[in-house]
Amino acid sequence: MTSKKYQLLAGLSCLVASTGFAQVSPSHPYTAPHPVYGTFSVTDSNYYNSKQLAQHNEFMVGNYDYPAKPKDMWEIGIKGGSFSIPFADVDARFGRSFGFGGHIRKSLGHVMSLRLEYVYGVAQGLNWRPSTGYTAEGTNTPWAGYGGDQVYYNYKTKAQDLSLQALFNLGNIRFYKNQTGATIYALAGVGVNTYRTSVNALNGNSAYNFPGAQGTYDNRKDQLDALKDLLDDSYESQATIDPSKKWTKTFAGYITPSATVGAGIAFRLSSRVNLAIEDRLIFNGSDMLDGVRFDESRTLSPDKDVFNYLSLGLNFNLGSSAKRVEPLYWLNPLNYAYGELRRVPEIILPDADGDGVTDQFDQEQTPAGCPVDTHGVSRDTDGDGVPDCKDKELITPTYCQPVDADGVGKCPCPEGCAPAQSDCAASLGALPSIHFAANSNKLSDDAAATLATVASKLKANPNCKVVVVGYCAATKRQQQLSWDHVNKVISHLVEKEGVSSDRFIFSSGQEGGDCDAVDIRAAAPGEDGPNTIAPPHPNLRKN
Template sequence: MTSKKYTLLAGISCLIASAGLAQVSPTQPYTAPHPVYGTFSVTDQNYYNKKQLAQHNEFLVGNQDYPGKPKDMWELGIKGGSFSIPLADVDPRYLQSFGFGGHIRKSLGHVMSLRLEYVYGVAKGLNWRPSTGYRAAGQKSPWYNSYQGSPVYYNYRTKAQDLSLQALFNLGNIRFYKNQTGATIYALAGVGINTFHTDVNALNGNSPYNFPSLGDDYSNRKDQIKRIKDLLDGSYESPAEVDPSKKWSKTFAGYLTPSGTVGAGIAFRLSPRVNLAIEDRLIYTGSDMLDGVRWSEQTPDLTPDKDWFNYLSLGLNFNLGNKSKRVEPLYWLNPLNYAYGELRRVPEIVLPDSDGDGVIDQFDQEQTPPGCPVDTHGVSLDTDGDGVPDCRDKELITPTYCQPVDADGVGKCPCPEGCAPAVPECATLLGALPSIRFAPNSNKLSSDATAALATVAAKLRANPGCKVVVVGYCAATKRQQQLSWDHVNKVITHLVEKEGISSDRFIFSSGQEGGDCDTVDIRAAAPGEDGPNTVAPPHPNLRKN
């Protein structure tokens, strides 16, 4: 049976392919000084034709972004397998069918290739139930008409040849994690020329078969098929009904028609020269007479449903060419090999930073003394803008009215003591401070929260005389009390450890009412307001990470 034949073919193929895959080493190291594909070196001019060599030379001197495409081998293949008509009016499962052929293939790149293929096939079919639909076909089937309306068992033998040009699209050779693939999957489509002729086993010698002798017990299909095969002589002496839509060729003793084909397959690399392929192709000719029948039992002689050939094959393919002048076919080679190889040979890039301030010389606008903090342009920080860098300023915040300053950054106020304007309150100096939002039942700071805390830290650095109150909410339950404490503690800890703000500039206030349980507010401390910068956790056993 055809289904069993497909299963056996696939099983044998997988065993052979497993042996082939074992020969491919995914960890094979590069041995050439500048490898592109396996042992092929980008500096070896033997692998380029004249046009490719010109591009290759321009690439080597930096005038071209891409290396030349190397010459690769041709593929010659032979194959054989099951050749059948599965989408037909006559059952193809009960008689043996076969096909064989060969091809020549050339890659156009790493994904697409062209293949010229010839196939010869013999397809057979046999219905195990009787049919009478031929009665409505009149003289179009003269051999079955000799049964004068009695039931017959449709059968056929179709011999076909197909020559097609196909485009194959490879899907498996671009690999990110190893140099060489062991198997590739491909799809194909193409057009060609097909010739076929179909015969039927309609007569026993010159007389009709005694089909009624087979009986009408169809309860056991296996027994019925055996009885039919025993009755038929396998001569296929009668030409099938004429297909008026196709042209008959005396040269080929069959119909000559254009064909289209689609299919898919998988190939296993056994060695650099040999691969094994399992492939399935559908071949369309536009004829409904591939199986010798174009009428059905229910609606005889209506619009025909077209038949298709199916070719399931197992093949061996050989790469032809001098390996010192041609690489393997490009559809077996990984185009990422060259890029990965070049990346491994890129020298370490060292960007000079002569003053060691963390800003490379290309972007550094100042040669900064050692130990002085700088901005993104490499310029020393000067918080109060008095012209003395923070690293040498003994009065980090000098009021503007007390400037200019001396060499140590200390200003001299021009008015008598007490006449200087009052220093604004911290609420004015710090302005509105952002709230910090936590996810429900979480004590982790989001990226937005850390950015907001960076803003708070910048304002605290600019106003070293100010304190802030960190307020957490909710205290209805022990869990709320502990989570509120965790939120406040998380904010203060982050500002101290990550932003370098002194811990004595915070007032710890958790478990307050009137706010969102998942929010921490930060506000400037009022004049004279004070409090602890840390308190013990209320319920440490409930604390969450």
């Protein structure tokens, strides 16, 4: 049997060698000019089924942030190795224990996958020290014929196990390269287990002439060598029945639920083949896997026996490479994200007027060379309505405003120099105020009628001038709106009522009045001023 085991391992090694350690070449059919995720292009719809295509299409048009999970290949595998019972009452004979099996595996994602696996194993054991614990069984033991004399426990257990396992690995998630060469994984699962245990209790039809109470030799190696020469390896006797497990009369023997845990490491040889070294423990709750229920003191063994399956396996990925990618537990899910980050273009936001504030936030189309604030509006340090780039008097005191088109102010005369009230104030009398709707520069019908009355008084007093006063200058928007109101009133009186434009003194951005009103008053003797001034912020957006 030992030679067959080595023949099996040699065959597996030859198969690995014939496969070769091929790697994916640059001309591999998966290669595409599009962003790649693992070894395929995420833009290729061939890798998605009908259910996944809905998410894929949303991703392609930018309505969903995540690409769909592609169809991946199935894995099938064969394996062989040592199948033993290391945790038992009888010493395991590892050199004469073997097992083989196969599996089919499918990924659920990049970390977890499911595997259905079948294992057939033969485990053997032999104690090198003599025992008498079998006498506690009475006649219900294959050793009963020895009449209490010491014997050397041995067994040969044939077992089968079919289990469904969940495998977990993180080895494919790589931060510093795109493809892993090996993954470490853990597994856990449940299944059904059958086993049949036999012992070599008879030499033909008679009992063995085992060595005496202390054995022939004092050391393990020599004693085992003597026992191997003595035993005929017939394993003709059924081991003591385990009442805790269901016995069947078929070749299977006992049949019982099982649980398994394990770990392994797989080496990627190519996109189709990988080699795995794995160790599994299989537990079915029996203490009779080795055929022994009682320990040397004739008390019930406290521990349950456990199968151990240490194997070397060769695994193959099945499926069309044009429609399926490698199993997801071999693909690095970070590849796509890193690839997209490398392809992000330089973002250049438009700035039509070149003032350093992008059009998205720019509130004014500023003339070239004018410094602006964070909103793209020309700076006006003294708030006189003339931008700094055109202001010939950069700091004009507030009491000297309003200013002319060059930003130069006209400071008031000292106290007591104001001229006496002219006869025009008495002739024109109290003139009405014109009101506008909030944030509007449209004259209402009532306002137009009021201005008609003002025009009649001006025409009746041709030597009198009037001052048209607009209010509010706290912000650039208020300054511009005040200018608009004053300009609207004067323009209406000139264009619609026929009053000469030199009869008006333009005064906007004053303090102490209603922001939505314009006052009209008679000019004092000697009082003069322009009938129009440049708008403070002509490019200020109306919205």
